[in-house]
Amino acid sequence: xxRTLFTFLTLLVLWVVVVQVNHALAxxxxxxxxxxxxxxxxxxxxxxxxxxxxxxxxxxxxxASVPVPFGLHTLLFAAAYAVISNLRDHVPRDExxxxxxxxxxxxxxxxLVFSFALIGRGPVPAAVWPRLIFDLICSQVFLALVxxxxxxxxxxxxxxxxxxxxxxx
Numbered sequence: 678x679x680r681t682l683f684t685f686l687t688l689l690v691l692w693v694v695v696v697q698v699n700h701a702l703a704x705x706x707x708x709x710x711x712x713x714x715x716x717x718x719x720x721x722x723x724x725x726x727x728x729x730x731x732x733x734x735x736x737x738x739x740x741a742s743v744p745v746p747f748g749l750h751t752l753l754f755a756a757a758y759a760v761i762s763n764l765r766d767h768v769p770r771d772e773x774x775x776x777x778x779x780x781x782x783x784x785x786x787x788x789l790v791f792s793f794a795l796i797g798r799g800p801v802p803a804a805v806w807p808r809l810i811f812d813l814i815c816s817q818v819f820l821a822l823v824x825x826x827x828x829x830x831x832x833x834x835x836x837x838x839x840x841x842x843x844x845x846x
Contacts, residue, residue: 681727683838684719687831688735691715696742698819706808710791710816713784714824715739716754718831720761721770721779732758745795753790757783777824784820788813 695711702709715735719728736751743750761779769775792809 678727679838680723680835680840681730683834683840684723684728684731684831685734687827687834688715688719688731689738690830691827692735692738692742694823707815708812709819710788710812711784711820711823712739712750712753712787712791713757713780713782714820714827716757716761716783717776717780717824718828720758721765721768721776722832725762728762729755729758745791749791749794753787757787773825773828776828777821780820780824781817784816785813788816 691711691714695709699709716732719732722728723731732754733751736754739750739754740747761783768779796805796809
């Protein structure tokens, strides 16, 4: 239970950072989506139930703050969590580069599903794709830059909370 709580708290920190960055970028009409970052560490490192609980809570948090159908983030996060946790035995999960790649691939998949799910809401769906592609590129670059810091934050938080042992000592 403590592992779930502290993992969720790190996801809350990520959510605050992303919301603030998106607020700062709103004038430039850029939106960053980092859903893969919300899911990757929990799916690769945590036990199934605890990690899923943290990811579902983060999905609900994201749903509450964005004008999309409620539950869409939660559903996408749960699906990505299920896929990644099923594949985690085939991924070198202790390597930061592997974690970043998993987060990038999950982010790409969720961004595309999210876009296709909501594209019909606009008056001219085809006109939106150039902006979506630009947002995707910006999101992937931001994720790749922030992911090592965030994975270290998550690991260190669990060590400081005395939920996991320090692998550096």
